[in-house]
Amino acid sequence: MAREKEPLPGRYPVTFGEVELLRDLDRPDGWMLTMDGVPQSYVDLSDPTYIDFSYVQLLAYVIDCLPEGPLDAVHVGGGACTIPRYISARRPGSRHLVVEPDAGLVQLVRDQLRLKSVPRLKVRILDGRAAAAGLPDRFADLFVLDAFSGATMPVELATTQYMAEVARILRPDGTLLINVADGKGLAFAKRVVATVTEAFPHVALLAEPGVFRGRRFGNLIVAASPVELPVGPLTRKAAGGAVQARCVSGEDLTRLVAGARPIRDGDAVLTPVPPPDLFD
Structure with a gap:
């Protein structure tokens, strides 16, 4: 069997700028993608179940608490396809549709980070709105929205109109x-949660305690579904996992987001920007 090509660290031009591919000196097959100094993705090519970023670990907690078996998943925001790799390793037979507007980035991941090794994965070079409009009803068990322009989330992917599209694409027991x-x-x-709540009756929010308390800028994971979420197992997993986090749902979440207005197409919304020294 031919040996797979070793990735080459360095800077690479992509469609929307330049990315840097960095080797992890602590893990022989660990690689990180950054853009403009902002970490975008991390993968371990020999162990797709290894997760480096804390927020990706929170995504994995939710996925691990879903009913067993393969998943049909849509991923808006490709990067190095960390979560598709993780799901395929943990749930063989899963199918993935990855939506990524940066064709150059997709080609780089194919060339350098062995994207072809991920089974049953297709990539569409589209933005998240266009891709969603073209998907049929009840297409997916899981819809993962992890799309950023630099360090900010595109507002057009956080509106009531887009969440209605996602609700249409998910199956009756699907998860966002x-x-x-x-x-x-x-x-x-809080506004994103208020927006999601208009489309989904069951919503939970996960984050590390310091982020919840506003002590530092960080990532939060919104989970939503037409059916009840596995809040009990998820709360226990988040509290006792390698990345410890709080899970807020029900009345506690309602109180947390009280007064926050849903985001609608055309609203002027200031997306938060991380402090300049966050990634130093």
Whole structure:
């Protein structure tokens, strides 16, 4: 069997700028993608179940608490396809549709990070709105929204109109996961939760305690579904896992986001920007 090509660290031009591919000196097959100094993705090519970023671990907690078996998943925001690799390793037979507008980035991941090794994965070079409009009803068990332009989430992917599309695409027992970044006060995250709540009756929010308390800028994971979420197992997993986090749902979440207005197409929304020294 031919040996797979070793990735080459360095800077690479992509469609929307330049990315840097960095080797992890602590893990022989660990690689990180950054853009403009902002970490975008991390993969271990020999162990797809290894997760480096804390927020990706929170996504994995939710996925691990879903009913057993393969998943049909849509991923808006490709990066190095960390979560598709993880799901395929943990749930053989899963199918993935990855939506990524940066064709150059997709080609880089194919060339350098062995994307072809991920089974049953297709990539569409589209933005999240266009891709969703083209998907049929009840297409997916899981919809992962992890799309960022630099360090900010595109507002057009956080509106009531887009969430209605996602609800249409998900099956009756499907799950939506959203990665949101925010800082003190969580004003943007609260509006995203209020938006999601209009489309889904069951919603939970996960984050590390310091992020919830507004002590530092960080990532929060919104989980939503037409049916009840596995809040009990998820709360226990988040509290006792390698990345410890709080899970807020029900009346506690209602109180947390009280007064936050849903985001609609055309609204002027200031997306939070991380402090300049966050990734130093």
